Amino acid sequence: MLKGKYALIVLMVIIIGIVLAYLKASKVLNKVEVDYSEINKLEVYYKKNFYSNEFKYIFLIRLEDFNCTLCFNDFLYLSDKLNKKNKIFNNTVLYLVERDYRDFEIQQRIIKKWKQVNNISFEVGLVNNFSDKLGIKKSCVMINNGKKFDVIYFPFNQNDRKLLETI
Template sequence: MQKVLRYTIVVLGFFFLIAGGSKVFVFLTFAETIDNFIPYLNGIGTILSIIIISAEVLGGIFYIINYKIVLFSYMFLFIISTFITVLSISLVLNREINCRCFGVINFNFSNQNELILDFILLDIIALIIFVNYKLSNKKIKLNVVTFCLIVLFGLYIEYNFISVTTSGKLFNQNATSLNMQKLIDLENHYLFKNAQNPKLFLLIDFDDFNCPPCFDDFIEFNDALNKNQKNINRIYAFFAFNENDNILSDSIRLEYWKQRNNFKYSLFLIPYTIFESINLKKSSAILLDNGRVVFNEIIPMGKAKHQKALNLLNISDE
């Protein structure tokens, strides 16, 4: 039992050491994501990020050398709980985190799968704490039946939490919430009536580009869209600006920005009032087919939804 526990702790030590080190390379995105997704913590994402990265690296080292296991296990419980909080909020809001900061680094898992993996990690850490207490204090008595009931109850709570989080999507922006008449008016005003269907509208609020995951996700989606020249004339980007924003409303600057970021599709500037009148909450990708919304996702949306949009446009991302 002790050998199995020791091997498990060493493996987890290397995992946390690598995970903490990896976050250094996406530090700004990591900090910004925490600010964007955890309520009431706006502005301290940088401090919390430094604490989490330092704790993962130091905790990983101390796990490997078998020092203060219980203490650092409690610290890891706090870190994993933070990840679970962020991932849960992103799933409830239907906003994909695209920085690969949470869960398994550099693996293309969905936020839902990363949430499940974090819960598994949480259970393993909790089990390590319990076993250490049991080995160090022989007076603790817990029969097998009671232990199994506690484990099953905990798994039941976690299962229901994940189910509610991934299916509720309380603040999801859906097609019925859009002002379709305003969307059609936008289409009729800026596009030729004989434009091919389906059409992909990228409605962008420039303020969202202050969020690194949003900007990175948009650029990644843009790269995928640019790969198929045949259908590029069915993609239209609308950038919303405030009237007092001279930089964004300058068409020359925008054209330069378009060239620097390799946008090959049509790009239009629209007043922010139009963006609001369509009932958009954030920058979004909307696919229209003969006046019917067949795809509607808030940016950042993640690679899986990028591919879904490409499939609906009959564009191969290869």
């Protein structure tokens, strides 16, 4: 009888683990949203009047995050996909690269070359410290859902890939 109780407890722990893994994978536990007003508070070197709700996609990029090959490949995949549909997404995609330790002009030149090498046809701006101001600790793409931005981190998980296939 004692063995049966332990087997039941082990089975329950396994089932709970599977359910938690499923919830985490489906981002029910990890869903991140950012309000327009929070993004508009960022110090952005892009254009004078920056309003985040004008954009469908905003990439927040820390170049050092792209030392992760999976992250960089997912970034290139989505960028290429949007570039191919440039006429549809024209003026609705923005790349914001987080400022680093380098002089502003030097970083601007690096970003200009980086944009060219990676075949990015959309606007690229520099931003101060999105990590602390938005609580976003790594590179991501934010998708405007009409009320807020849904945050999808690089590298993408399986559910993110399915969602992004619809673009």
